[in-house]
Amino acid sequence: MSLEGNTEIKLEHVSKTFVDKKNMSYPVLKDICLEVKKQEFLVLLGAGRTGKTVLLELISGLDGEYEGTISFAGGQLETKDMGIVFQKYALFPWKTVLENVEMNQKFRGMEKEERIAKAKGYLKLVGLEGFENHYPHQISGGMKQRTAIARAFAGESDIMLLDEPFGALDAQTRWQMEEEVLRIWEEEKRTVIFVTNNIEEAIYLGDRIVLLEGSPAMIKKEYIPDMKRPRSYTDTRFLELRNEIGDDFALVL
Numbered sequence: 001m002s003l004e005g006n007t008e009i010k011l012e013h014v015s016k017t018f019v020d021k022k023n024m025s026y027p028v029l030k031d032i033c034l035e036v037k038k039q040e041f042l043v044l045l046g047a048g049r050t051g052k053t054v055l056l057e058l059i060s061g062l063d064g065e066y067e068g069t070i071s072f073a074g075g076q077l078e079t080k081d082m083g084i085v086f087q088k089y090a091l092f093p094w095k096t097v098l099e100n101v102e103m104n105q106k107f108r109g110m111e112k113e114e115r116i117a118k119a120k121g122y123l124k125l126v127g128l129e130g131f132e133n134h135y136p137h138q139i140s141g142g143m144k145q146r147t148a149i150a151r152a153f154a155g156e157s158d159i160m161l162l163d164e165p166f167g168a169l170d171a172q173t174r175w176q177m178e179e180e181v182l183r184i185w186e187e188e189k190r191t192v193i194f195v196t197n198n199i200e201e202a203i204y205l206g207d208r209i210v211l212l213e214g215s216p217a218m219i220k221k222e223y224i225p226d227m228k229r230p231r232s233y234t235d236t237r238f239l240e241l242r243n244e245i246g247d248d249f250a251l252v253l
Helices: 052-060 097-101 103-107 112-125 141-154 171-188 199-205 236-252
Strands: 007-019 025-037 041-045 067-072 083-085 159-163 191-196 208-213 218-223
Touching (some): 007 052, 007 191, 025 052, 041 052, 052 191, 097 103, 097 112, 103 112, 103 141, 112 141, 141 159, 141 171, 171 191, 171 199, 191 199
Parallel strands (some): 041 191, 041 208, 083 159
Antiparallel strands (some): 007 025, 007 067, 208 218
């Protein structure tokens, strides 16, 4: 079922339950109803074990066992039709930076010359021009994450799913990567769903923030950071929203 209007993804009454080897049931998500707009930067915020990653896996198609429906504007999509970035870099250690970035297009059958040109363009976009022939063990953690982001964007999907991609980075590198993702998003205008447990990061990045609570997780509240970009962590409105979300966040821990 395709969607009408400006909606890119629609979740209707989505629930997810895991069953272990002893046939014990563990509900993770309950009755999630959510619409994601085209070209929106949506942030899923929540503490650990609130189903954020599970929800992303359902949207991506990595997990197809759930109740409810997930619909896309372009009809039913497969995992390969989306750009996905995980917290762990998931780079192929035996391939160069350039070879890692061109993998998505290679799987899709794009001619070598064209996919290399595209890969180099995205590496330039994330500030890795000149590192094309380095291997993952020869670059820093921040550069590995830039490579993963370039690979995801090089797939040229309209939908980007980012699962706490900066969680393992130091504060300075994390801030730089937040700037990088926003810059690329503003140039490319993809639909982004970004998972984090960091309130400041959510406010800095999101057009809209969805707070998940509980076990099984449900949507507690939504927030609209009504501030122009680039946003400042010391702006009065930023601090007000940070306090508001912080109070609600504390209640769901």
